[in-house]
Amino acid sequence: MAISKNAQANHQELFPDLKSTLKVTDPEFIEIFDNFNFDEVLQHQNLELKLRMKITLASLIAMQSVNEYQAMLNGALNVGVTPVEVKEIVYQATAYVGLGKVFDFLHATNAVFTERNISLPIxxxxxxxxxxxYEKGLDTVRQMAGDAVDKMQKNLPENEKHFAMFLADNCFGDYYTRNGLDAKTRELITFAMLISLGGADPQVKGHIRNNVTVGNDKETLLSAITVLLPFIGYPRTLTALNLLNEIIPENK
Structure with missing residues (x-):
């Protein structure tokens, strides 16, 4: 098979001595995918390996790709992503993709941890x-998004104000305030989830701004989009790129 040396080395780093059944059943596909995902794509991004794996896991949760998630989870653990970090990605996904999608990934994560003799609960x-x-969540969201939630609380009708409260106490108070991941990583995995979901353009734009606030520059966001392209496909990739350029225009 004509898989490049770079692709082979990068694959081997994640999955030492893996015997791929798809190399036997679908060798042409593996040649195309491995050369693209493990070589060509990596030439156009600047994320370190563990961070790449974290955003990949977040993206796969958003897309309900349980089998690929479990494969990539093993790769992530192989290169040093910690069990705590993994669980924090899964937990935070609840706020952005919903428990209906996250539930299966709790079980999938626990299955991999059990196979690897990682003690539960973390x-x-x-x-x-x-x-x-509520107060800690409100303080956290103000640090990232300014007075967006305050404005919601002020301007929403009385029968809708609870959504602003939920954003403060649940989305940010229950999840963003947790240890295990820093603010830059949490915002980047949120961006990864939202662009992988599709149909959340206003939220993508909001979290592009949040990413900039916590220190993730445009090149970092471009790298995230690049790394996720093989997993989310071109339509969602190009939509994310357009939204990024809308919020942070290129200097021509």
């Missing part, structure tokens, strides 16, 4: 209590 990472989650 150590807790919560930093809030029922009494503090």
């Amino acid at each position: 150590e807790g990472q919560s930093t809030t209590t029922p009494a503090t989650r």
Whole structure:
């Protein structure tokens, strides 16, 4: 098979001595995919390997790709992504893709951890209590998105104000305030989930701004889009690129 040396080396780093059944049943496909995903794509991005794996896991959750998630989870653990980091990605996904999608990934993650003799439950990472989650969440969202939630709370009709409260106490208070991932990583995996979902353009634009606020520049976001292209396909990739250029125009 004409798989490049770079592709072979990058694949081997993630999956040492893996015996791929698809190399036997679909050799032409593996040649195309491995050369693209493990060589060509990587020449046009600047993310370190563990961060690439974190956003890939987040993307696969959003797309409901359980089998590929489990394969990539093993690769992520092989290169040093920690069990705590993995669980935080899965937990945070609940706020952005919903429990209906996340539930299967909790079980898939636990299955891989059990196979690898990783003890469950993973150590807790919560930093809030029922009494503090709203204020800490509101403080966190203000740091990232300014007064967006405050404006929602002020401007929404009375029977809709609870959505602004939920954003503060649940989305940010329950998830973003947790230990295990820093703010830059949390915002980047949120961006990865949203562009992988499709149909969330206003939220993508909001989190592009949030990413910039926490220190993820345009090149980092371009790298994330590039790395995810083989998994999410061209339509969602090009939509994400257009949204990124709308919020952060290129200097011509």
